[in-house]
Amino acid sequence: MADVALRKVVKRYDDVEAVRGIDLDIADHEFIVLVGPSGCGKSTTLRMIAGLEDISDGDIMIGGDVVNDVPPKDRDIAMVFQNYALYPHMTVAENMSFGLRLKHYPKAEIKARVTEAARLLDITDLIDRKPKQLSGGQRQRVAMGRAIVRNPKVFLFDEPLSNLDAKLRVQMRIEIKKVHQKVRTTTVYVTHDQVEAMTLADRVVVMNKGRIEQIGTPNELYHKPATRFVAGFIGSPAMNFIPCRLEDAGGTLQIRLTDRIAFALPPARAARYNALPRTEKLLLGLRPEHLTESHAHLEPGVESFDTVLDVTEPMGMETLVYFGLEGTPICGRVNPNAGAKDGAPMRLAMDLNNMHLLNEATGVVL
Amino acid sequence: MSTLAIDKAGPSRKVKYGSMSRDRAWALRWSYFFLVLFAIFFLTPPIYMLITSLKSSAEISAATNPWWVFHPTLSNYVELLSSNQFLRFFWNSSVISIIVVIVTMMISIPAAFALARMKFWGSATLATGVFLTYLIPDSLLFIPLFKVLGVVQDLTGITLLNRWYVLVFIYPTLTVPFCTWIMIGYFASIPKELDEAALIDGASWLQTLTRIFIPVALPGLIAATIFAFTVSWAQFLYPLVFTTSVDQLVLPVGITTTLIKGDVFNWGQIMTGALLGAAPPLVIYAFLMDYYIAGLTAGATKG
Numbered sequence: 001m002a003d004v005a006l007r008k009v010v011k012r013y014d015d016v017e018a019v020r021g022i023d024l025d026i027a028d029h030e031f032i033v034l035v036g037p038s039g040c041g042k043s044t045t046l047r048m049i050a051g052l053e054d055i056s057d058g059d060i061m062i063g064g065d066v067v068n069d070v071p072p073k074d075r076d077i078a079m080v081f082q083n084y085a086l087y088p089h090m091t092v093a094e095n096m097s098f099g100l101r102l103k104h105y106p107k108a109e110i111k112a113r114v115t116e117a118a119r120l121l122d123i124t125d126l127i128d129r130k131p132k133q134l135s136g137g138q139r140q141r142v143a144m145g146r147a148i149v150r151n152p153k154v155f156l157f158d159e160p161l162s163n164l165d166a167k168l169r170v171q172m173r174i175e176i177k178k179v180h181q182k183v184r185t186t187t188v189y190v191t192h193d194q195v196e197a198m199t200l201a202d203r204v205v206v207m208n209k210g211r212i213e214q215i216g217t218p219n220e221l222y223h224k225p226a227t228r229f230v231a232g233f234i235g236s237p238a239m240n241f242i243p244c245r246l247e248d249a250g251g252t253l254q255i256r257l258t259d260r261i262a263f264a265l266p267p268a269r270a271a272r273y274n275a276l277p278r279t280e281k282l283l284l285g286l287r288p289e290h291l292t293e294s295h296a297h298l299e300p301g302v303e304s305f306d307t308v309l310d311v312t313e314p315m316g317m318e319t320l321v322y323f324g325l326e327g328t329p330i331c332g333r334v335n336p337n338a339g340a341k342d343g344a345p346m347r348l349a350m351d352l353n354n355m356h357l358l359n360e361a362t363g364v365v366l
Numbered sequence: 367m368s369t370l371a372i373d374k375a376g377p378s379r380k381v382k383y384g385s386m387s388r389d390r391a392w393a394l395r396w397s398y399f400f401l402v403l404f405a406i407f408f409l410t411p412p413i414y415m416l417i418t419s420l421k422s423s424a425e426i427s428a429a430t431n432p433w434w435v436f437h438p439t440l441s442n443y444v445e446l447l448s449s450n451q452f453l454r455f456f457w458n459s460s461v462i463s464i465i466v467v468i469v470t471m472m473i474s475i476p477a478a479f480a481l482a483r484m485k486f487w488g489s490a491t492l493a494t495g496v497f498l499t500y501l502i503p504d505s506l507l508f509i510p511l512f513k514v515l516g517v518v519q520d521l522t523g524i525t526l527l528n529r530w531y532v533l534v535f536i537y538p539t540l541t542v543p544f545c546t547w548i549m550i551g552y553f554a555s556i557p558k559e560l561d562e563a564a565l566i567d568g569a570s571w572l573q574t575l576t577r578i579f580i581p582v583a584l585p586g587l588i589a590a591t592i593f594a595f596t597v598s599w600a601q602f603l604y605p606l607v608f609t610t611s612v613d614q615l616v617l618p619v620g621i622t623t624t625l626i627k628g629d630v631f632n633w634g635q636i637m638t639g640a641l642l643g644a645a646p647p648l649v650i651y652a653f654l655m656d657y658y659i660a661g662l663t664a665g666a667t668k669g
Contacts, residue, residue: 052562073568085559089581098577099567146567 002063002076002153002186003028004049010057011044011210018044020210021058031180031187035197036207036233043158045207046190050156051075063153078147079156082163084139086131086146092118093127096145110149117148120182121175137168144176148183155180157189161196173199194234198222206230228363231285231356237320237331240291242284243360246276255284255352258326266301266353273357273366285356285365288320291332293340294349301353312340321346412644419443419638426633442638452639454613455620458530460646462616463598465534470541470594475587477542478549479575483561493550500543508607511536515608530614533605537598544597545590552586553579588654596647617643 004026011019019041026032034042047053049060051072059066067075078099086095093114100110118124121141131139140160147155160176161169177200180187191197197204198218206213206221206229213233214226225231231239244257253270256262265273276282294304313320314336321332321340332348334340357366418426420438430436446452480486481493512527519526526532556579564574580587605619612624621639625632 050562050566052565072562072566073570077566079563079566081559081563083557083559085557085563087560087563087578087582098564098569102568102573146563150567 003030004154004186004188005061006045006049006058007061008058009045009048009055009060011041011048011053012056018210019048022207022210022212024205024212024215026186026188028186029184031189031200031202032205033189033191033197033201033203034205034207035191035194036213038192039209040207041210042190042192042205042207046156046158046188049154049188050077050079076153077156078150078152078154079158080140080143080147080160082159084131084143084163086139086142088131091128091130092123092134092142092145095131095142096149099146099150113149113151114145117145120148120179121145136164137172140164140172141175144179148179151185153186155185155187155189157187157191159191160189161191161193169196176200195236198234204234206233208233225285225356225365227365228283228285228358231358231365235287237288237333239356240284240286240288240328240330241358242286242325242328242330244282244284245280246273246278246282248278255355255357257284261305261325263303263350263352269301269352269355269357276357276366281360282366283358283360285358286350287354288331288333290351290354291330292349292351293334293338294347298349299351299353302349302351304347304349306345306347308345309340309342312342321348412641415637415641418633419641421634423632423634442634443642446635446638446642451612451620451624455615455617456642458615458620459599459617459643462530462533462537463595466537466541466598467591467594469534469538470545471587471591473538473542474545474549474590475580476575477546478553479571479579481546482550482553483579484571493547496543497547500540500547504540504603507539508603511539511604512607527608528610528614530609530616532608533598533601533616536604536608537601540601541594541597545594548593549583549586549590552583552589556582592647592650592654595650599643599647 004024006022006024008021008023009019010017010021022041022045024032034045036042044053048055049062051067051070055068060068062075062077087098090098096114096117097110100113105113114127115124118127121144123138123141123145126134126138126142131142134142140163143160157176161172164172173196176189180200189196189200198221201218203215203217204221205215208229214221214230216224221230221234225234225239228241232241242257244255247254247256247262249262249264252264253274254262254264264270298304307323307325309321309323311322313322316336318333319336319338319340321334323330323332323346334346334348338346340346358364359366414433417433417435419442420435420440422437422439422441425435425437477496481489481496515526515532518524526535560578560582561574564578569577600618601616602618605616609615609619612620615623617639621636621643625636625639
């Protein structure tokens with residue numbers, strides 16, 4: 001077990017910079033998830049920690065030691081791959097013990113470790129099978145078992161659930177979390193699925209275009225995104241971004257969305273945004289759950305307006321409603337009993353207490 | 367399930383269903399036609415060899431139906447198999463082929479692994495270069511090779527020309543490039559994650575090769591082995607050029623040089639020798655075919 005640190009790590013392929021100088025401190029026992037769209041450099045970062053890719057610049061430290069030039073086998077890490085990468089000619093037990101056998105561990109200890117890991121992952125019955133006799137979920141467990149028996153300093157997961165179907169993915173997600181609670185090994189987990197990131201991580205690292213956009217706990221990222229990218233990436237359906245500007249109206253600060261729609265900001269928000277120039281092009285960031293059906297007694301800071309719905313999507317516990325505001329597509333979440341219908345007019349309420357204001361040009365959350 | 371869907375398709379269903387099966391039937395008929403043609407074309411010579419090998423010289427030269435044996439005899443087989451000369455050819459061929467297969471594998475496997483997996487400067491060019499050397503025909507190479515061996519023999523004082531073992535040095539120039547090339551293909555088809563997993567598990571490159579790549583690519587290795595054996599076994603030009611004494615000859619050259627005396631062709635024994643010579647590759651194919659076909663990579667990754 002160990003902490004991991006990245007210092008100004010850069011990866012260049014010829015003239016393309018895949019990773020552009022990232023700094024990251026991962027504490028001992030921590031479960032860190034790197035998340036981002038494809039090509040954001042998250043897998044490259046993981047592979048650099050593993051030692052499968054050379055780093056072009058910067059330092060990577062595992063347990064306080066710089067490992068830039070240490071080969072993968074001497075880094076004391078274990079990795080779980082997206083396509084499992086099980087050795088097809090070996091049984092489950094042989095797959096799991098391969099690393100230990102290479103290091104000439106005593107037979108009794110190998111057996112004990114494999115048995116223990118198999119028990120932990122509930123694959124004791126499969127121990128003598130070959131990978132091709134296993135289902136996807138079982139193969140994934142074996143791949144995890146192969147990592148666990150080594151008892152490494154760091155676990156690395158490279159999109160381990162991407163090849164599983166949706167139901168199994170949820171199940172394995174919980175399984176991974178349980179395993180981490182038991183073995184407490186420092187874990188770096190790469191995924192493009194923000195739900196996986198949110199549910200698994202102690203801290204999430206959101207990456208975009210080779211840089212870290214934001215590091216934070218799942219709740220921090222959701223409620224206090226730093227940039228438009230993070231705000232839009234975390235959460236499903238995604239946050240709405242509505243072009244707007246600030247204006248003064250009779251001593252209060254108000255936010256104007258369209259010629260017809262403008263709302264006074266709640267006092268706390270008004271104080272926060274008062275210093276901003278009134279001419280600046282801004283975006284109102286609002287999560288769908290803060291855009292619900294209106295009712296008679298609205299709390300302060302919740303403002304209602306009329307619109308005509310384009311499409312509704314009943315999800316069971318809620319109904320998603322889609323409409324346009326001067327050409328900007330917007331999604332809201334309403335109560336399934338609120339009577340939302342395709343093409344029908346509806347009065348909706350915006351909770352401005354939970355709004356975000358972004359600079360349209362820079363994408364920074366103000 | 368499918369019938370249900372077809373029923374729902376209504377009036378067009380018969381036409382659709384029929385046209386599909388008719389297409390298939392025609393495709394099958396053409397396939398059979400050409401496959402049978404192919405089989406006849408390639409099986410006729412060996413069958414003729416077998417028929418002729420069972421005839422006596424008198425019957426071969428007699429004006430009877432050449433496709434039928436009226437007085438079958440095993441005398442050709444007995445004569446050849448009791449002739450020290452023939453057994454010597456057989457022995458030479460076997461020893462040379464086995465050594466060549468071993469040498470080829472010992473060079474090709476590491477070479478293919480390096481070219482397929484260890485990305486280094488010029489590895490792609492080298493891989494193509496290896497294949498290009500295979501494209502140079504041996505009929506172009508044998509004279510320069512003869513010269514080279516002559517020079518080496520003069521310099522070192524080691525007799526190389528007219529010795530069977532010289533072929534052990536020459537055949538790999540044919541087998542190594544091709545075997546390397548096909549094994550690059552097999553190794554390249556092994557998912558990259560598999561060697562990365564081995565690397566992380568603590569395997570050295572050599573251990574990755576011996577404990578992961580060789581077992582996983584076994585069908586490919588067997589294909590390459592069969593190829594190397596067949597090439598060495600059937601090689602004619604090089605042994606004809608480089609060996610001349612009867613005790614140094616290999617089977618294909620031995621049969622043609624010793625069983626044809628002047629303009630007298632001992633057809634019965636030639637055919638018998640050719641048939642016996644074709645047997646070892648056949649036996650090897652038969653034994654290794656299962657391995658050859660078996661796909662061992664199934665289950666390595668998703669799928």
